[in-house]
Structure formats: structure tokens, C-alpha cells
Amino acid sequence: MSCPLQQKVANQLQVCTFKQLKQIHAIIVTSSLHQNPQIRLKFLRRSTEFGDMDYPSLIFSQMGGFLIEDITLWNAMIRGYAYNGPQRNSISMFDEMPHRGLKPNKFTYPYVLNSCTRLGLFRLGQKMHCQIIKTGFQLVLSAAYALFSFYADTCDSSDMGFPKKEMLNNARRTLDGICGVPAELCNRFISGCVKFGDVECAREFFDQMSERDIVSWNSMISGYAKTGDVANARDLFMQMPEKNVVSWTTMIKAYAAAGDLQTARKIFEMMPEKNLVSWNCMISSYAQNKQFQDALRLFEHMRKQGVVADGFTFVSALSACSHLNALDFGRMVHSCITDWGNAAVIVGTALVEMYANCGDIDKAFTIFFKTGNKDVFCFNVMIKSLAVHGRVEDAVKIFYLMQQRGLKPNDFTFTSVLFACSHGGLVEEGQNIFHSxxxxxxxxxxxxxxxxxxxxxxxxxxxEEALVLLKEMPFKPDVAIWGALLGGCKLRGDLKLAESITSCNADKLESNESGVYVTVSNIHASAGQWLEAFNAREKMEEQNMWKTTGISNLVINGDTDL
Incomplete structure (x- = not known):
């Protein structure tokens, strides 16, 4: 029967702070409670739960003779290093145990496997698997769970360099022979197969499961949806003994991904209960499939239903406004944003793009500077928007501001800033940026x-410099580059060079782009060579190439129409 002090100390160890732990340490030493195995273990284990292993390591080293016979103390330290690091120490302690006459038990292996996973030590993890089989612990649920997690996590690590199929097969084998495998493990295996595109393996395992919960069904439906197999997704959906909002939303995604928005909308309307994710899924599906008017109508319907939108809702609605040039509707969406939440920079970027595309570049500029924690994508959108609106010097300034903020430009950044330099005539600036x-x-x-x-x-x-660059670049020029050269010929009135380009590269200019032929025709026309101009136009018509007629979007009484 435990004494009152022992019980009190045991209870306090479960809830104490690190400062209180040190006070308890003094009580344990002065009262000889350190002789009690349960108190020793609880105290050491609790010391490892504060994120730093220096103090537990000191305590462990002071336990002396107790360490020879008590494997639970070693397990507590191995566990502490596995969770807090350095994980190498966890493996080192495991290697030291045989030299102390201690044999690892079913609690030891899971922690060491956890360390192998975190350190990416796949080969060592496989050796642990062999030891687990030799010692007979492979049928113990905790060991099997650790092995499964090891292979599943290794499979998740794309840079490990090991075949995904092999990892999934190894994960599958760890579940064989275990009675009553928890649904959590089964569902994780199905999700792993689905993630790496092996839906057949997932379905085979799914069909063999003795018990399936709603997560199992949803994982399989999601797998079929991701691979575009709407028919199998629908069949499983119809067989489900019970459906939740995730099931319905997954089917909406499946049909939307297949381009069948009509059926997706029918399922959306049939849902017995909708949540914000359901609304976002349907609105974003419209936006991604370029049905922008439907996206905005559904957004308006959502507002009337009293559903509070989040950042993802606003991004989809603003994207639709941006494509439709629906400035007034975009302003209304902007007025609805009261809490930007975790998606602040994403929403801010969507607002910048919407205002810029709808013509209000000043407002876009203001939103850009008010947006906190701007990322590379946000800067890219602002640079491109300024360039399109002719504010090339501002675009270049934002490019350099981006670097001052410690962000590294990517290829999209350079495309936008070079476009700005091109349209602003900033030759030296553009060349410097290109070479950088x-x-x-x-x-x-x-x-x-x-x-x-x-x-x-x-x-x-x-x-001349453009032609030199043309010869030096490691790519074959496309029609846009030839068009730019012909445009330069027209600007300088260099008919001879234009004729040389068109005659020497006739095969390369055979394209579906009407702009090249229009440029050639205009060059001849400006030189009074009307027959040649007519021939260029005639060749364009013979190939059924026509300049695309421009269109504009109008917003009438809050609705969008072409």
C-alpha cells in the first residue's frame, strides 16, 4: 500500500510544470522515494515531456545501478530522444542496451522506428523490422503500428529514393496476422495507396476489410475521384450505408473535375446538409471551369442564405470578377471581407489582381501595400499588373523591393519585369535584369x-543585337520572337531584313498565328508594295486564319452578361 506522500508525488508528476518538477526532484531525493521503481519511472518520463533532453539526461546518468536492471528507464529516455531529439541519441541508446545485458521489448522498437523515420534511415529501419520478426513482436499491435507508420512515412518522403510500390507493400504486410486491426490503420493504408495513385490496391484492401467506417468509404470515393473514375466513385457513393457532408462534397469534386458541372450542381442541391466547404467547392468548381457568371450567382445565393464566407470563398469570387471585369461586383465582394484570417495574403493577392484586371490599378496598388506578409506570387501579380497598365518604372521598383524583402524572384517574376522593361523601352535595365x-x-x-x-x-x-541574341539562345525561336523581329523591321522600315527573315524562315513561320502575316502585310504596305501586302493577306486567308474579334464584358444590374 502506497504512502500518502508517494501518492501525492505521483499525482503531481502528471500535471507539474518544469519548475515544479525540480522541486519534486528534491522531495524524491530527501524522502528516499527514488528507491520506488514507479516514482523513478514517472519522474524520468515526465522530465522528457518539456521538449529539452538535457535535464532528463542528467537525471538518467545519476540513477546508477538502477539502470542495469530496469529497461523501462531506458525506454523512457529512448522515447524522449525520439520525440524531442536528437534522434541519433535514441538509436545510440538502443545500440547500447545489449552491452548492458538489456533486451529491447515491445515498447522499445516503436520509439527507435520513429527515430529512423525522422532521420530517413530506411536501411536501419528495415533491420529493426527483421529484429522485430525474430523476437516475435510483429504481432503486437504497438510494434505493428510503428512498422506501418515507418513504411507509410517513408513512402510519403518523395526524396528518399525508394520505390513507392515497395513501401506500400511493406506497409501492407505489417498488418497481416494482426487480429482486430484498428480502422485508423486500415484507413491510413487506403489513403496512402490513393495518394500514390494505386487505387486498385486500395480497393482490394477495402473489399477485404471486415469493418468499414465512413472514413474508409470516403477515402475510396476520393481515390476514384482523383483518378477521374466517376463511375466507380458514384457506385461506391450509392452503396454507402451512411453519407456525411464529406461524401457529398467529394462527389461534387469528382463531377466538377470531369467537367460535368450540371451533375455536380444537382448533387450540391440534393445535399441534406451543406457546410462552408461544400459551398466553396461548388463556387470554385465554377470558377476553375470558367463558368464565372454561375460562380458569382452562387456566391450571391450563399450570402442570402446567411452562410459566412472565408478566404477561399473570396478568392474564387474575386477570380470570377477578375475574368469578367466585374468591378462593381468585385467591390461588393471586397466590402464583405471583414476577417481575412489565415488566407490574408491569398485574399490580398486576389484583390490586387481583380482591381488591376478591372482597370483600377491605383486601388490594386493600395491593396498591395496594405497586404501583410506578401509572398513571391503577390509580388508577381503586382509587377505584371503595373506592366500591363504601362507603369513600367513602378513595376521595376516593386521588383527591387521584392529582393529587399528577402524574397527570391522566380521565372514568372522575370517574365513580368522583362515585359515591363520591353513595353517601357528600358533597354539597359532589361538587359541587366535578364543577365542577373x-x-x-x-x-x-x-x-x-x-x-x-x-x-x-x-x-x-x-x-542587330536582337539577331545576335537569337543566334546565342539555346532555344528555337517561336512565332512570337519572329513576330517581334518583323515588328522591329517595320518600326525601322527595314524591308530588306524583313524579306530575309520571311524567306529564310518560311517553314518556321507556318503557324496558326495571324499576327505574323499581318505584320508582313503592313511592312509591304508601308513601303507601297501593295501586291506583296495583298499576297500576305491572301496567304493568311487561305490557311483560314483570322484576327480574333475583340469582346467586352458588361455588368448590368449586378448580373454579368457578354
């Missing part, structure tokens, strides 16, 4: 970056 891509930022220029620089040089009449 590889030298300073280790970003390899792509065809579009060369295209921007060629266009920049041609707009300033520097055709």
Missing part, C-alpha cells in the same frame, strides 16, 4: 524570357 537571372539568382532563362528581351531590343530598333 542566372548569375545572381540561378534561374535559367526560358524561351519567354529571351522573347521579352528580343522584343525589347526590336522596339528600340536594335535589330
Amino acid at each position: 537571372m542566372d548569375r545572381q539568382f540561378r534561374v535559367s532563362p526560358k524561351l519567354e524570357h529571351y522573347g521579352c528581351l528580343v522584343d525589347l531590343l526590336c522596339r528600340r530598333g536594335q535589330l
Whole structure:
């Protein structure tokens, strides 16, 4: 029968702070409670639960003779290192145990496997698996769970360099022979198979399960939805003994991904209960499939139903406004945003893009500077928007501001800033930025970056430099680059060079782009060569190429129509 002090100390160890733990340590030492195995273990284990292993290590080293016979103390330390680090110490202690005459038990292996997973020591983890089999612990649920997690987590690590199929098979084998495998493990295996595209393996395992919960069904439906197998997803959905909001929303995603928004909307309307995720799924599906008017109508319906939108809702609605140039509707959406929450920078970026695309670049600029924790994507949108609106110097300034904030430009950043330099005639600035891509930022220029620089040089009449760049670049010029060169010829009135380009590259100019032929026709027309101009136009018509007619979107009484 335990004494009152022992019981009190045991109870306090469960809830004490680190400061109180040190006070309890003094009580244990002065009252000889350290002789009690249960108190020793509870005290050591509690000391490892504060995130730092220095103090537990000191205590462990002071336990002397108790360490020779008590494996539970070793397990407590191995567990502490596995969770708090350094994980190498966990493995080192495991290796030291045989030298102390101690044999690992079913509680030891899970912690060591956890350390192997975190350190990426796949081969060592496999050796642990062999030891677990030799000692007969593979049928113990805690060991099997640790093995399963080891293989599943290794499979999740894309940089491990091991075949995903092999990892999934190993994870599957760890469940064999175990009676009453928890649904959590089964569901995790199904999710793992689905994640790596092996839906057949997931279905085979699903069919063999003695008991399935709603997570099992939803995981399988999600797997079929991700692979575009709507038929199997629908069949499982119809077989489900019970459905929840996740089940219904998954089917909406499946049909939307297949482009069948009509059926997706029917399922949405049939849902017995909708949550915010359901509304977001349907609205975003409309936006992603370019049915922007339907997205905005559903957003308005959502507001009338009293459903409080979140950042994801606003991003989808603002994207639709941006594509429809629906400035008034976009302003209304903006007025609804009272709490930006965790998606602040995403919502801020969507607002910048919406205002810019709808023509209010000043408002976009204001929103940009008010948005906190701006990421690279937010800067990219602002740079591109300023460039499109002709504010090229501001675009370049934002490009340099981005670097001052410690953000590294990517290839989209350079495309936007080089576009700005091209349309602003900033030749020297554009050349410096182009050459900084590889030298300073280790970003390899792509065809579009060369295209921007060629266009920049041609707009300033520097055709010779553009031709030199053309020869040096590691890509074959596309129709846009040839068009830029012909545009430069037109600007400088260099009919001879234009004829050379068109004659020497006739095969490369055979494309579906009407712009090249229009440029050639205009060059001839400006030189009074009307027959040649007519022939260029005639060739374009023979290939059924026509300039696309421009269209505008109008917003009438809050609704959008072409």
C-alpha cells in the first residue's frame, strides 16, 4: 500500500510544470522515494515531456545501478530522444542496451522506428523490422503500428529514393496476422495507396476489410475521384450505408473535375446538409471551369442564405470578377471581407489582381501595400499588373523591393519585369535584369524570357543585337520572337531584313498565328508594295486564319452578361 506522500508525488508528476518538477526532484531525493521503481519511472518520463533532453539526461546518468536492471528507464529516455531529439541519441541508446545485458521489448522498437523515420534511415529501419520478426513482436499491435507508420512515412518522403510500390507493400504486410486491426490503420493504408495513385490496391484492401467506417468509404470515393473514375466513385457513393457532408462534397469534386458541372450542381442541391466547404467547392468548381457568371450567382445565393464566407470563398469570387471585369461586383465582394484570417495574403493577392484586371490599378496598388506578409506570387501579380497598365518604372521598383524583402524572384517574376522593361523601352535595365537571372539568382532563362528581351531590343530598333541574341539562345525561336523581329523591321522600315527573315524562315513561320502575316502585310504596305501586302493577306486567308474579334464584358444590374 502506497504512502500518502508517494501518492501525492505521483499525482503531481502528471500535471507539474518544469519548475515544479525540480522541486519534486528534491522531495524524491530527501524522502528516499527514488528507491520506488514507479516514482523513478514517472519522474524520468515526465522530465522528457518539456521538449529539452538535457535535464532528463542528467537525471538518467545519476540513477546508477538502477539502470542495469530496469529497461523501462531506458525506454523512457529512448522515447524522449525520439520525440524531442536528437534522434541519433535514441538509436545510440538502443545500440547500447545489449552491452548492458538489456533486451529491447515491445515498447522499445516503436520509439527507435520513429527515430529512423525522422532521420530517413530506411536501411536501419528495415533491420529493426527483421529484429522485430525474430523476437516475435510483429504481432503486437504497438510494434505493428510503428512498422506501418515507418513504411507509410517513408513512402510519403518523395526524396528518399525508394520505390513507392515497395513501401506500400511493406506497409501492407505489417498488418497481416494482426487480429482486430484498428480502422485508423486500415484507413491510413487506403489513403496512402490513393495518394500514390494505386487505387486498385486500395480497393482490394477495402473489399477485404471486415469493418468499414465512413472514413474508409470516403477515402475510396476520393481515390476514384482523383483518378477521374466517376463511375466507380458514384457506385461506391450509392452503396454507402451512411453519407456525411464529406461524401457529398467529394462527389461534387469528382463531377466538377470531369467537367460535368450540371451533375455536380444537382448533387450540391440534393445535399441534406451543406457546410462552408461544400459551398466553396461548388463556387470554385465554377470558377476553375470558367463558368464565372454561375460562380458569382452562387456566391450571391450563399450570402442570402446567411452562410459566412472565408478566404477561399473570396478568392474564387474575386477570380470570377477578375475574368469578367466585374468591378462593381468585385467591390461588393471586397466590402464583405471583414476577417481575412489565415488566407490574408491569398485574399490580398486576389484583390490586387481583380482591381488591376478591372482597370483600377491605383486601388490594386493600395491593396498591395496594405497586404501583410506578401509572398513571391503577390509580388508577381503586382509587377505584371503595373506592366500591363504601362507603369513600367513602378513595376521595376516593386521588383527591387521584392529582393529587399528577402524574397527570391522566380521565372514568372522575370517574365513580368522583362515585359515591363520591353513595353517601357528600358533597354539597359532589361538587359541587366535578364543577365542577373542566372548569375545572381540561378534561374535559367526560358524561351519567354529571351522573347521579352528580343522584343525589347526590336522596339528600340536594335535589330542587330536582337539577331545576335537569337543566334546565342539555346532555344528555337517561336512565332512570337519572329513576330517581334518583323515588328522591329517595320518600326525601322527595314524591308530588306524583313524579306530575309520571311524567306529564310518560311517553314518556321507556318503557324496558326495571324499576327505574323499581318505584320508582313503592313511592312509591304508601308513601303507601297501593295501586291506583296495583298499576297500576305491572301496567304493568311487561305490557311483560314483570322484576327480574333475583340469582346467586352458588361455588368448590368449586378448580373454579368457578354
